[in-house]
Amino acid sequence: MLSESELERLREVCKRRGAAEHVEAIAALARPAVRVRLTRAEGEVPVGVTRFGGDPDVASGFAWPWREGRPLAFIAQVECAAVHGLIGECGLPREGLLSFFYDAVEQPWGCDVGDRGSSVILHFAPGQALERVGAPDFEVARDWGRHARQRFEPAVARLEVETTWPGFETRAVERLGLDPFIYAGIVHEMMPDEGPFHVPCNQVMGWARQVQGPMATECAARWAGLGPAPIGNPFTGQPGEVETSEVVAKRDAARADADRWRMVLQVDSDDALDTEWGDTGMVYFWVREDSLEDGSFEVRWAELQCS
Secondary structure, eight states, X not given: OOOXXXXXXXXXXXXXXXXXXXXXXXXXXXXXXXXXXXXXXXXXXXXXXXXXXXXXXXXXXXXXXXXXXXXXXXXXXXXXXXXXXXXXOSSSOSSSEEEEEEOTTTOOOSOSGGGTTSEEEEEEOTTOXXXXXXXXOOOOOGGGOTTOOSOOOOEEEEEEEEXXXXXXXXXXXXXXXXXXXXXXXXXXXXXXXXXXSOOXXXXXXXXXXXXXXXXHHHHHHXXXXXXXXXXXXXXXXXXXXXXXXXXXXXXXXXXXXXXXXXXXXXXXOOTXXXXXOTTTOEEEEEEEHHHHHTTOOOSEEXXXXXX
């Protein structure tokens, strides 16, 4: 929900841009998020607090997640109570610690069905004793590229509340019946001006700060086992492969299912972590609502986008 000052600002911007009749509908799209500003850790960080990089704090019985013969990299841990204390009910568990892992060696884009398993999200319930553990020994070969990592620099987090908005190409904006470019201009004015240089936007919950395009439909489709839809050749006019009615029905179901997917964590290219996702890109952890509600985080997908 927008504050009174944000709502007044939105009314003024919409009126100036000829969209006064859309104020309430646009306001309803806003979602609160927790912006995470990182600084390189100096000394030991307390166990169980929100932190990016370094080694994870885990409970007894934890087994390090692997993919294709190599351990996933620990990306971040988020203290659920701290998130709820800032933005209230948001779909995450009210208490406990969430740990996020990703294949930071290969850095899958999430565009392929085979990218399943490139991320893991674990929830350690409140009351469990936590201890800090190091990653399994694994040497990253040089041919993986200069951005491949198995461990990131530990960084401490400062949490802030921030209002987020859906990208102009999302289904939520399509339903507005407003020119998407007018909408994009409105949201641009509503967002804080952070200057001309890259300011990392690490974030918990809220709308994704997408670098390229919408991701929810792609997450739903890949989870359902569907690859990219055939688009044909735009230069020759050659049509794409005609899909069977069964596949078309699965795509329709995935598009409908997209509304149930939520971006849970967004990790930016950040000097504090020594991360570089592609070309100053971001990694996004998505979870379907039912998997958030039951606390399993099993129906999930990771996407990487860069400029």
